[in-house]
Structure formats: structure tokens, C-alpha cells
Amino acid sequence: LNFSHEDEIKPSSFLQPDDKNCLVARSRCYLKLGDAESALKDAETSLQDNKCFFKGLYQKAEALYTMGDFEFALVYYHRGNKLRPELQEFRLGIQKAQEAIDNSVGSPSSVKLENKGDVSFFHKSNGVRPKNLNHSHKRESKKHGRKMDKSEKRAKELLGELYSDREYLEKLLQDEDLIKGKIRTGERVQDLIVGCISYLDTRTAFWQQQKPIYARQRDRKLMQQQWNRVLHKPPSDPTRYVLNSLEEIDTALSVGNTESGLKKARELMKAVKEWSEEVLPNKREVLGNLHSYIGNALMDLGNMDKALHQHEKDLELAKKGDLMDSKSRALDNIGRVYARIGKFQQAIEVWEEKLPLACGGLENAWLFHEIGRCYLELKLYREARDYGSRSLMAADEISDEKWQLNASVLMAQAELKLGNYKACVTHFERALDRAKLLQDVSASEAIQKVNTDIPILLSHSLPHPSHHPSRLWPFL
Numbered sequence: 293l294n295f296s297h298e299d300e301i302k303p304s305s306f307l308q309p310d311d312k313n314c315l316v317a318r319s320r321c322y323l324k325l326g327d328a329e330s331a332l333k334d335a336e337t338s339l340q341d342n343k344c345f346f347k348g349l350y351q352k353a354e355a356l357y358t359m360g361d362f363e364f365a366l367v368y369y370h371r372g373n374k375l376r377p378e379l380q381e382f383r384l385g386i387q388k389a390q391e392a393i394d395n396s397v398g399s400p401s402s403v404k405l406e407n408k409g410d411v412s413f414f415h416k417s418n419g420v421r422p423k424n425l426n427h428s429h430k431r432e433s434k435k436h437g438r439k440m441d442k443s444e445k446r447a448k449e450l451l452g453e454l455y456s457d458r459e460y461l462e463k464l465l466q467d468e469d470l471i472k473g474k475i476r477t478g479e480r481v482q483d484l485i486v487g488c489i490s491y492l493d494t495r496t497a498f499w500q501q502q503k504p505i506y507a508r509q510r511d512r513k514l515m516q517q518q519w520n521r522v523l524h525k526p527p528s529d530p531t532r533y534v535l536n537s538l539e540e541i542d543t544a545l546s547v548g549n550t551e552s553g554l555k556k557a558r559e560l561m562k563a564v565k566e567w568s569e570e571v572l573p574n575k576r577e578v579l580g581n582l583h584s585y586i587g588n589a590l591m592d593l594g595n596m597d598k599a600l601h602q603h604e605k606d607l608e609l610a611k612k613g614d615l616m617d618s619k620s621r622a623l624d625n626i627g628r629v630y631a632r633i634g635k636f637q638q639a640i641e642v643w644e645e646k647l648p649l650a651c652g653g654l655e656n657a658w659l660f661h662e663i664g665r666c667y668l669e670l671k672l673y674r675e676a677r678d679y680g681s682r683s684l685m686a687a688d689e690i691s692d693e694k695w696q697l698n699a700s701v702l703m704a705q706a707e708l709k710l711g712n713y714k715a716c717v718t719h720f721e722r723a724l725d726r727a728k729l730l731q732d733v734s735a736s737e738a739i740q741k742v743n744t745d746i747p748i749l750l751s752h753s754l755p756h757p758s759h760h761p762s763r764l765w766p767f768l
């Protein structure tokens with residue numbers, strides 16, 4: 293369900309407009325362009341022959357959500373979830389639609405009704421004309437003026453900096469000479485300006501529907517009050533609350549909602565730090581998990597220094613609590629940060645410390661391979677070959693073809709740098725076999741390209757193999 297073609301979106305370029313998958317893909321394009329109505333139309337067309345087509349259901353729900361029709365969007369998210377409960381997208385859709393509905397209407401408990409105002413409606417008419425009836429039209433007119441002022445103020449708050457752009461566009465419409473002109477494509481300037489204003493008005497309506505200003509102010513106060521209570525009074529079942537929160541954080545990070553996951557992790561950490569170990573017996577372990585989540589999120593966002601600090605905090609807590617699994621996780625992540633920033637020697641030292649804690653052949657295959665890659669970067673080719681061999685042995689033990697492929701490539705690269713071309717060819721041939729079994733076309737093509745260069749290397753006298761950089765990089 294993921295859509296990643298963001299460079300160039302051309303809804304008209306689909307070759308099979310009647311194919312339901314093409315319709316769904318074009319619907320995504322329309323959503324990217326802000327044309328929710330066309331997106332909805334394509335989604336509905338994709339469902340004509342098969343009402344249970346889950347991709348069409350999801351796309352229809354997305355279009356309805358974008359249009360601000362949260363209730364119907366929720367219906368279709370639920371239908372899709374019933375058909376394909378294993379798909380995370382439907383669960384997230386249900387959650388965001390429900391939140392949008394709550395944000396629009398607010399919860400009943402947060403609205404307090406008061407018995408003030410004009411109650412004369414509830415009294416029986418006695419035939420007496422109210423004294424102030426003659427002024428009703430004038431008062432209504434004033435109310436209407438005030439209402440317009442509030443509407444403009446609300447639009448200004450919702451649009452923010454874009455509000456000045458909207459005002460500028462409205463001023464341009466008053467320039468009669470300008471609006472009569474045309475741009476290069478033949479489109480009238482007036483139509484272009486009106487279209488821009490219409491788009492901003494549509495966005496204003498959508499944002500107001502999704503989160504009214506009054507609801508934001510009211511809910512912010514309520515949330516602050518609730519948060520203050522949470523800090524001093526934990527939930528009735530803290531362990532269940534923490535587990536559910538950790539699951540939400542893990543889900544957010546897994547589906548790529550990095551900033552959302554990071555925010556939730558920080559909020560949970562703030563709460564957990566205020567609780568005693570009597571309330572939450574595994575407090576240290578939970579904090580370690582949160583440091584790990586925050587570190588991974590920061591690493592995904594490219595903030596390596598802060599990511600490293602978080603993983604070091606995780607390691608510190610693991611050592612204090614003698615938590616071996618947590619220590620292994622922290623060392624794993626610290627090594628990954630070092631490798632990402634090019635500090636290969638530090639990565640090797642950290643990962644070698646993790647080696648005794650590794651559990652299972654798969655983790656060993658990965659760990660040996662990563663250490664070998666670091667040695668290859670440091671031009672220590674014998675060490676790289678040795679760790680490649682250890683990675684291959686671990687992969688053979690569990691018959692993991694992917695890691696057999698990666699380990700074989702690593703060994704081939706090391707042998708190539710050492711000038712052992714026959715051994716290099718042997719490892720590349722084994723890697724090629726694994727790539728074909730895995731149906732990895734790009735890997736197969738890259739290996740075959742390098743293999744064609746090996747005979748050339750064998751037939752020439754080369755000053756030193758390291759002068760000829762490898763064209764092939766591991767496939768992870």
C-alpha cells in the first residue's frame with residue numbers, strides 16, 4: 293500500500309485506466325495533487341466489480357479522510373481491517389479517523405452545559421409582543437457582522453503565514469488589467485488566482501473540521517491537567533499502560549512515522565521517570581527500551597550525535613541492572629551509529645564486545661559480516677576475509693541463503709584486494725548461485741559484471757590490488 297513515486301506525478305500517464313490496480317495508483321496520484329474528489333472517483337470505480345478489493349477500500353477511505361468525511365472514512369477503514377486484519381495501514385487509518393472525529397466534536401465529558409441565556413422559548417406565548425422585537429433585525433445584523441469577523445480571524449489562525457498570501461491574491465483580483473492576461477500555457481491569470489484562493493479556502497475548511505480552534509484550546513487545557521495528574525498518579529495498571537505505549541511506539545517507528553514515535557517515546561519517558569520502582573518494578577528496563585527507541589528514531593532522522601548519546605544511556609542502564617539482552621541491544625545500536633558516521637574502528641570494538649552476547653546463528657552471521665565490512669573499509673583485508681569466513685559458517689549452519697550471499701561477496705572482495713583472484717572467482721561464483729536462488733536480479737548482474745573483469749586482472753601484472761577499487765558492495 294505504500295506509495296513512493298513522489299518525483300513526478302502524472303495521473304493521465306496510466307496505460308490501463310480500467311485496471312483496478314491502475315485506478316488505485318492513479319487515485320494516490322490525485323491525492324498527492326490535492327484532488328480528493330478525483331481520487332475518490334477512481335477508488336470507487338476500482339470497487340465496482342469487487343466490493344472486497346482491499347486496496348480500493350483503503351484508497352476510498354484515504355480520499356474520504358482527506359475530504360474531511362471522517363465518519364465514512366472510518367467505515368471503510370473498518371471494512372478493510374475486517375478483510376485484511378494483518379495490514380497495519382487499516383489499523384492506523386481507524387486510529388487517525390477516530391482521533392479526527394473526537395477532535396472535531398470533542399468528548400461529551402469535556403463540554404459543560406450552563407443554564408444561562410434566553411430561556412423565553414420554553415415559556416408559553418401569552419399574546420404579548422416583546423418590547424425589543426423592533427430591534428431584532430438590527431441586532432441580527434450586528435451579530436452577522438461579528439460572525440464574519442470571527443470567521444476571518446479563525447481563517448487567519450488556521451492559515452498562519454498563508455493568510456497574507458490569500459490577502460495578496462484577493463488584491464490581485466482587483467487589478468482588471470492583470471486578470472485579463474494569460475500565462476504561457478494559455479491559462480487565464482484570473483482562473484489561476486481564483487484556483488489558488490479556492491484551494492486555500494478548502495484547506496481552511498478541512499483544518500477547521502479536523503481540529504476546530506475552540507477544541508484545540510479546550511483540549512490543550514484538559515490534556516495539561518490530565519498530564520499533571522499522570523505525573524503524580526500513575527494509571528491503575530502501570531505495567532499494562534507501559535506495554536501498550538511501547539507497542540504503539542514500536543508500531544509508529546516500524547511503519548515510518550518516526551517523528552510520531554519519537555514524540556510518544558519522549559512523553560512516556562517523562563511519565564515513567566516520575567514513577568517509583570514500587571509502582572513500576574521494571575522501571576530501569578523500560579527506560580532502557582525508551583532510550584533505544586529514541587536513539588533509533590534520531591538515527592533515522594540523521595541526528596547521529598544525539599542518537600549515540602541515547603544508546604549510551606541504554607548501555608549504562610543495562611550495565612547497572614545486569615540486563616544482558618539490553619546490553620547486547622545497546623552495543624548493537626552503538627556499533628551501527630559508529631559505522632554510519634565512518635568511525636569503523638570504534639564500531640569494530642563495540643561489536644566485538646557484543647560477540648559473546650550474540651544469540652543464534654542469524655545474529656552471528658550479521659555481526660561477523662558487519663565487522664568484516666568495517667575491516668574492509670579500513671583496508672585490513674585479511675581480517676575482513678576472516679570475518680567473512682566466520683559469517684559464511686554461521687549462515688551455513690542455519691542455511692540462510694541471503695547471508696550466504698552477503699558473506700561470499702565480502703570474502704570475494706577481500707580476496708580481490710589481496711590479489712587472490714582464483715579464490716575471488718570461487719566466492720563470486722558461490723554468491724552468484726545464491727543470488728539466482730533468491731531471484732535477486734541486481735545482485736546477479738553486479739556479480740556477473742565483476743566476474744567478467746577477473747580474467748582481465750589475471751592476464752595483467754598489477755602494481756597492487758588495492759589500487760583497483762571493487763565495483764561491488766554488499767547488498768544490505
